[in-house]
Amino acid sequence: MSHDTAWAAFGLGLAVSAAALAVLLLGTFAAVVSGHGHHRVVDAVWGAGFALVAAVGFALSAGEGDPTRRALLTACTVLWGGRLCLHLARRARGQGEDPRYARMLDRAPGSRAWYALRMVYLLQGALILLVSLPVQAGQYVAAPPDPALWAGVAVWSLGLFFEAVGDRQLARFKADPAHRGRVMDRGLWRYTRHPNYFGDFLVWWGLYLMSAATWPLAALALPAPLVMSYLLVFGSGKALLERQLAERPGYRAYAARTSGFLPLPPRTPRGGSGG
Structure with missing residues (x-):
């Protein structure tokens, strides 16, 4: 495999991960604004987003990176993200809006919903994509353990x-x-x-x-x-x-x-x- 092909595969994986995160976060936003919860649910989705990115990277990097490294990065990220998601979802059950989000939205210029979309959901998606770079990049490392x-x-x-x-x-x-x-x-x-x-x-x-x-x-x-x-x-x-x-x-x-x-x-x- 050429060096250029590895970078091309990584770029494709990054784009697909971004699309998958957009579906997850926009779906969560749509559910919240339609009355099915509070914006605090996005904290639980934070962990789920990393697990999703790891799974996407693992699927798309087959044949590109070292199998042991790919499996360990994916398993560790999914385990961490899944545990965090469940922990935060249990903690939020039966609770109202998180005071942090309530205070932020009280200061929103214009529509509270669109402000939440920009400053909570899209910002969180960008952070997940950035912070998960080691997981995504490591999937394409062909070097042995x-x-x-x-x-x-x-x-x-x-x-x-x-x-x-x-x-x-x-x-x-x-x-x-x-x-x-x-x-x-x-x-x-x-x-x-x-x-x-x-x-x-x-x-x-x-x-x-x-x-x-x-x-x-x-x-x-x-x-x-x-x-x-x-x-x-x-x-x-x-x-x-x-x-x-x-x-x-x-x-x-x-x-x-x-x-x-x-x-x-x-x-x-x-x-x-x-x-």
């Missing part, structure tokens, strides 16, 4: 552990009425204020390592984990959530003793004992 691939699997596995266990611990904590209004500071949350976001960070750097076997594709895919890292730390992840929690009773003390992102032993408050 290398140490970077297995290192990526290890990083991805650790990330999925932090994300899934952190989400589960938080859900169980919130389900107990005795914890209403309290700050979650147990389990993984004792070592980092955001084990789920830290896990997501590792997942995407792991997928990048799994795909980065050739320099052109590695360079092409590098913006993806960088953008995801920025969003998790400074954008819609850690930074946004901490602004919302800043005035919750006990949160400042929790933040003073607990690492903001990387898991670390709890700090001992000045003049007090550890905890």
Whole structure:
């Protein structure tokens, strides 16, 4: 297979992935505006979109990339995306509109629906297409499995552990009425204020390592984990959530003793004992 053919196949795969995402997100938008839900459902569709892109890439890259790399990238992305989709769908069940979207749409110039289409659905589709570049590009890497691939699997596995266990611990904590209004500071949350976001960070750097076997594709895919890292730390992840929690009773003390992102032993408050 020639180098030019590989790039042509990758370009076709990217176009088909974009079309598949458009169908998924426009269908979701149509269902919401017709009265069958709230815009918060798009958060669950985020994970499903990555799983869809991985499946499309796997189908179209048959005969192009290394079978082991293709299978691992697809399986890891579908497992991560499917788990996240189900987790967020369960969390949203029976709830009203997400306050983030309600506030944003209250400021919409003109039609709320068209503003939501542009600023929520189409923007999310563009981000999925960008962030999934390692998964898409890696499907067309013909090089056999290398140490970077297995290192990526290890990083991805650790990330999925932090994300899934952190989400589960938080859900169980919130389900107990005795914890209403309290700050979650147990389990993984004792070592980092955001084990789920830290896990997501590792997942995407792991997928990048799994795909980065050739320099052109590695360079092409590098913006993806960088953008995801920025969003998790400074954008819609850690930074946004901490602004919302800043005035919750006990949160400042929790933040003073607990690492903001990387898991670390709890700090001992000045003049007090550890905890």
